Amino acid sequence: MSKIVIVVGSLRAESFNRQVAEALTRLPAAQGHAFTFADIGSLPLYDQDDDADQADSVKALKALVSGSDGVLFVTAEYNRSIPGVLKNAIDHASRPYGQSAWAGKPAGVIGVSVGAIGTALSQQHLRNVLAYLDMPTLTQPEAFLQWKDGLLNPDGTVGEASAKFLGGWLEAFLKLVETHAG
Ligand code: FNR
Numbered sequence: 001m002s003k004i005v006i007v008v009g010s011l012r013a014e015s016f017n018r019q020v021a022e023a024l025t026r027l028p029a030a031q032g033h034a035f036t037f038a039d040i041g042s043l044p045l046y047d048q049d050d051d052a053d054q055a056d057s058v059k060a061l062k063a064l065v066s067g068s069d070g071v072l073f074v075t076a077e078y079n080r081s082i083p084g085v086l087k088n089a090i091d092h093a094s095r096p097y098g099q100s101a102w103a104g105k106p107a108g109v110i111g112v113s114v115g116a117i118g119t120a121l122s123q124q125h126l127r128n129v130l131a132y133l134d135m136p137t138l139t140q141p142e143a144f145l146q147w148k149d150g151l152l153n154p155d156g157t158v159g160e161a162s163a164k165f166l167g168g169w170l171e172a173f174l175k176l177v178e179t180h181a182g
Contacts, residue, residue: 002174006037008074073126107130110123114147117144
């Protein structure tokens with residue numbers, strides 16, 4: 001059983017990425033694993049002056065990530081990059097210098113957008129950041145999702161056409177996490 005933190009790169013109430021993240025946790029491949037959604041919406045704007053006295057919300061995020069076996073990023077693409085709220089959360093938990101919560105945690109990157117390239121550029125920018133943070137990140141398969149009818153069923157589960165692909169993707173991520181366990 002792996003403990004996975006899910007970080008959704010969107011605060012929108014009806015976020016497609018949040019819906020996809022929730023659907024992933026309901027795939028057969030997810031059964032037996034524990035998924036917890038990180039709260040990044042309550043974090044203050046990152047200010048290096050606060051490194052010695054981090055807000056409770058920052059401490060909570062760091063504790064959640066530190067106690068996990070892996071991190072699943074499910075992110076929107078804003079202006080061909082990662083949303084600021086996601087970068088804010090990543091910066092917070094990377095500090096103070098030398099006390100990053102991310103270091104060594106295996107990561108998965110996936111996302112959905114309304115555009116045809118399905119967050120490809122957002123994911124590529126995120127991979128750059130995760131590499132610097134020393135997070136071993138799933139390279140293949142990649143998953144670029146476009147939001148359209150049928151991606152999810154009305155009950156919030158993954159639609160039939162994508163279930164095999166997304167199940168395989170999740171299995172590959174959980175295998176990476178297992179590889180780095182202990
Ligand atoms: C977008 N959107 C968008 N889509 C995309 O494919 N590439 C992009 O660069 C952008 N840029 C962008 C900037 C900003 C500020 C917004 C608000 C939106 C559209 C985006 O895919 C759409 O709003 C999704 O619904 C965002 O994901 P959530 O919030 O539904 O998870």
